[in-house]
Amino acid sequence: MTVLILTSEQDVTADMAVVELNANGIPVLRLDPAELPGGVGLSGEFAHGAFHGHLSVGGRVVSMGGLRSIWVRRPGVPAAHAEAASPWLTEEASHSLYGMLRCTEARWMNHPDSARQARHKPWQLWLARACGLPVPATLITTFPRAAREFAERYPDLIVKPVSGKHPDDAGLAVPTTRVRPGEDYRDVANGPTLLQRRVRRAADIRLTCVGDQLFAARAASSRDAEDARHGDEAAVDDVRFDPAAGPWRPIPVPRRVADAVRAYLTRAQLAYGAFDFAEDADGVWWFLECNQSGQFGFIEIETGQPIGRAVAQWLAGAPFGPISAAGGDDERALGAECG
Incomplete structure (x- = not known):
């Protein structure tokens, strides 16, 4: 039975678990959905009341029915690295990969x-x-007045993104920051803003x-x-x-x-x-x-x-x-x- 790890190629955190799995003789298949199609291939057939699927990467083919667990670590966006990448292809690849994996008996993390x-x-x-x-007391708002009233109750505040993006994620990373005294909060009208008692x-x-x-x-x-x-x-x-x-x-x-x-x-x-x-x-x-x-x-x-x-x-x-x-x-x- 094989452990499937969905993550990017450069993932030191995943490497630490892979070393332990290899040392204990547990088969591991590691792939990045961003490489599907291309470096990663899949095939699945549903017939006679049963589903039979396979994954391939680096010339290795593994039956989805032989997966013991699936670690969704830090996978890339499906088809992101495809030669003809497009939003449509991403949807097709995502629905195919994750749809097939949901048909297995493997347990998920997460x-x-x-x-x-x-x-x-x-x-x-x-x-x-x-x-x-x-x-801590928290407010998420697009109302400047609500933000000002919250600041009156909790004068020492921090602001941070609602989505919780981290520096190693794609896109803009916004650190948790203290709010300056006297802030007028007009800018919260431009998008949901998370304020929290520091x-x-x-x-x-x-x-x-x-x-x-x-x-x-x-x-x-x-x-x-x-x-x-x-x-x-x-x-x-x-x-x-x-x-x-x-x-x-x-x-x-x-x-x-x-x-x-x-x-x-x-x-x-x-x-x-x-x-x-x-x-x-x-x-x-x-x-x-x-x-x-x-x-x-x-x-x-x-x-x-x-x-x-x-x-x-x-x-x-x-x-x-x-x-x-x-x-x-x-x-x-x-x-x-x-x-």
């Missing part, structure tokens, strides 16, 4: 339907609060969830100290753009957070999620977002947490052998919870 819903930031905030996670954070938390396993990492924040030096000017308030953040260190997951996060994943029907929290001075973890296909490579490299191994085990559907002792106590303690 299923396209669940992944699509999980990207919606308003729904994320609602679900996080429903599962018991603290969520958490004065002591640290950033990345909680990576793979099935039932939780891997938490903490990076001490330097932003409040920087704000004090630079006054009230608007500044980036985003760990991805903070060169002074870190280093990332593994930490245990509080029981309350662990229970809430697992409830979130269950209700969202996700097998994988990368949660971002802001930890305040009182030690409260404030939910910011859950990226259903978030990177974990940088966390694994800095902390030694075996996240790639956990992903590989989930995709394989079976535990591997013991972790090498070279990882030390940090690796064996990963995913630990405290009451």
Whole structure:
């Protein structure tokens, strides 16, 4: 049985899981839907009440009926690299590939339907609060008056994109930024704007969830100290753009957070999620977002947490052998919870 990984060619995060799968003798087929048609081919026949499909890449042909799991990691847009690329061809390729894969018995990380819903930031905030996670007061609006009234209630605000685009995604990357004092908010009429009460954070938390396993990492924040030096000017308030953040260190997951996060994943029907929290001075973890296909490579490299191994085990559907002792106590303690 083969593990299918849908991702771009240059994906170090996926590489970490592939290494583990190869080391444990699990067949892997890795392809980018952007190469369909061309470098990737497919064929499927529905006859006599059954569906028989095949995928080919690099001269290798795999039966879709022989797939044990499908990891939708960071796939390209179907047919994007085709010689005669067009919106119509993208639709044809997408419907063909994902339509056929839905006919298999393979399990998904994560299923396209669940992944699509999980990207919606308003729904994320609602679900996080429903599962018991603290969520900062948030407004998404195109009404300048609503924005001004929200700012009166919460004078210290940040603004960030509703779509949650990350720097390594295609298109414009907009970092989370503090709102300048005295902002008139007229520009929110030009498009939905997400304003959120700023958490004065002591640290950033990345909680990576793979099935039932939780891997938490903490990076001490330097932003409040920087704000004090630079006054009230608007500044980036985003760990991805903070060169002074870190280093990332593994930490245990509080029981309350662990229970809430697992409830979130269950209700969202996700097998994988990368949660971002802001930890305040009182030690409260404030939910910011859950990226259903978030990177974990940088966390694994800095902390030694075996996240790639956990992903590989989930995709394989079976535990591997013991972790090498070279990882030390940090690796064996990963995913630990405290009451």
